[in-house]
Amino acid sequence: xxxxxxxxxxxxxxxxxxxxxxxxxxxxxxxxxxxxxxxxxxxxxxxxxxxxxxxxxxxxxxxxxxxxxxxxxxxxxxxxxxxxxxxxxxxxxxxxxxxxxxxxxxxxxxxxxxxxxxxxxxxxxxx
Amino acid sequence: xxxxxxxxxxxxxxxxxxxxxxxxxxxxxxxxxxxxxxxxxxxxxxxxxxxxxxxxxxxxxxxxxxxxxxxxxxxxxxxxxxxxxxxxxxxxxxxxxxxxxxxxxxxxxxxxxxxxxxxxxxxxxxxxxxxxxxxxxxxxxxxxxxxxxxxxxxxxxxxxxxxxxxxxxxxxxxxxxxxxxxxxxxxxxxxxxxxxxxxxxxxxxxxxxxxxxxxxxxxxxxxxxxxxxxxxxxxxxxxxxxxxxxxxxxxxxxxxxxxxxxxxxxxxxxxxxxxxxxxxxxxxxxxxxxxxxxxxxxxxxxxxxxxxxxxxxxxxxxxxxxxxxxxxxxxxxxxxxxxxxxxxxxxxxxxxxxxxxxxxxxxxxxxxxxxxxxxxx
Numbered sequence: 001x002x003x004x005x006x007x008x009x010x011x012x013x014x015x016x017x018x019x020x021x022x023x024x025x026x027x028x029x030x031x032x033x034x035x036x037x038x039x040x041x042x043x044x045x046x047x048x049x050x051x052x053x054x055x056x057x058x059x060x061x062x063x064x065x066x067x068x069x070x071x072x073x074x075x076x077x078x079x080x081x082x083x084x085x086x087x088x089x090x091x092x093x094x095x096x097x098x099x100x101x102x103x104x105x106x107x108x109x110x111x112x113x114x115x116x117x118x119x120x121x122x123x124x125x126x127x
Numbered sequence: 128x129x130x131x132x133x134x135x136x137x138x139x140x141x142x143x144x145x146x147x148x149x150x151x152x153x154x155x156x157x158x159x160x161x162x163x164x165x166x167x168x169x170x171x172x173x174x175x176x177x178x179x180x181x182x183x184x185x186x187x188x189x190x191x192x193x194x195x196x197x198x199x200x201x202x203x204x205x206x207x208x209x210x211x212x213x214x215x216x217x218x219x220x221x222x223x224x225x226x227x228x229x230x231x232x233x234x235x236x237x238x239x240x241x242x243x244x245x246x247x248x249x250x251x252x253x254x255x256x257x258x259x260x261x262x263x264x265x266x267x268x269x270x271x272x273x274x275x276x277x278x279x280x281x282x283x284x285x286x287x288x289x290x291x292x293x294x295x296x297x298x299x300x301x302x303x304x305x306x307x308x309x310x311x312x313x314x315x316x317x318x319x320x321x322x323x324x325x326x327x328x329x330x331x332x333x334x335x336x337x338x339x340x341x342x343x344x345x346x347x348x349x350x351x352x353x354x355x356x357x358x359x360x361x362x363x364x365x366x367x368x369x370x371x372x373x374x375x376x377x378x379x380x381x382x383x384x385x386x387x388x389x390x391x392x393x394x395x396x397x398x399x400x401x402x403x404x405x406x407x408x409x410x411x412x413x414x415x416x417x418x419x420x421x422x423x424x425x426x427x428x429x430x431x432x433x434x435x436x437x438x439x440x441x442x443x444x445x446x447x448x449x450x451x452x453x454x455x456x457x458x459x460x461x462x463x464x465x466x467x468x469x470x471x472x473x474x475x476x477x478x479x480x481x482x483x484x485x486x487x488x489x490x491x492x493x494x495x496x497x498x499x500x501x502x503x504x
Binding site for chain 1: 128129130156167168171172173174365369432433434436456457484
């Protein structure tokens, strides 16, 4: 029922990761996550330059129902944040994988991405 | 992020309204509310909220309780039971009132309808049905009155918003123009016998339609069809809560409780200390009014989008916690967080902050409503 695009990597905590040409990765939350949250009202993102370890809380996503921490799926440095989400956090509901991206990260160890779940494995979690 | 999976096991014990299948078929997201399986939203809490303010929303509130109060002693009984003045009611009129403990704390807040000289009808909160009935039966001793729980016999649909009247009017021969706010008529809507009440919990014009549970599906389908060209949207309890908070209306268990009196909650207008009948809680409320009370409910906005959720600490300029948030949400019309908080009376005029996940946001105290209400007066 929820969309799980091929080609992305996934964390058990419902973040997705997309490899970009410049060697960076984009990170956001999955369709399953945005649907569970309901209307997203606020997204708190870190400052550019923040260094993250795997599992670090890099921000918070808030909905009318509840606030939920966002967990870094890999270690790296934040190189960009999606500032458009300040004005229109509901973009995460509408386009969780595209315009709803949250942060871009330069990974410390790109090989670590290969250890993450692919679409098929993540889909199995949702059943 | 963390996502709580649905607890299907627990859901099996929940009560369902006659519209359960209707909700499921239309994408209602069902949650446990006071032991009932109710739709918190269909499409989006914020979109449903905006629809009610712009056109209209249809709410299933059949979980609410209904009580018949009849007999020669009904008026005297009710006037002792509630703080507002029931003597004002003539058949066709509705009264909103808290029902208090001897301490002045609140048992429940409710609507009182007078259907005939000795026939009254009450609408009470879903979560308080058993408690209210036990309390009423105990208070009825010595009065020539019969109190009967009718909650299982009645369903309730609310149509709320600027076009609600035109939608309901298209389905009834009753002349709704003549039904003023907080008044009602008994009539037929889409062929279904209803108590048609010009009341609601959103601050908009609208109607609440009390009807027999067996007629609910017919009535709901007729309202959806009549509303389809007029912008009627199905709306869930999530939108109902954000709408009532924007309107500055109290919710039992939050702004009113056994610990929070109607005076503390800003409902002094419902406490008729000088009415001819002595009522439960009068002495305590008289004393509280004279002393100014120790605590007060304030409504606030923050100028920020982060929601100040219930139980969040409210702190003073020294950073000391002086109170707590009672209700909090995002106002889709103001685009900022709004809410209510319980603070010491003395602190209400001082600068206050709410602690939202470690960040202190200034509270701007607001006399509700937060938005201009268009309910018909």
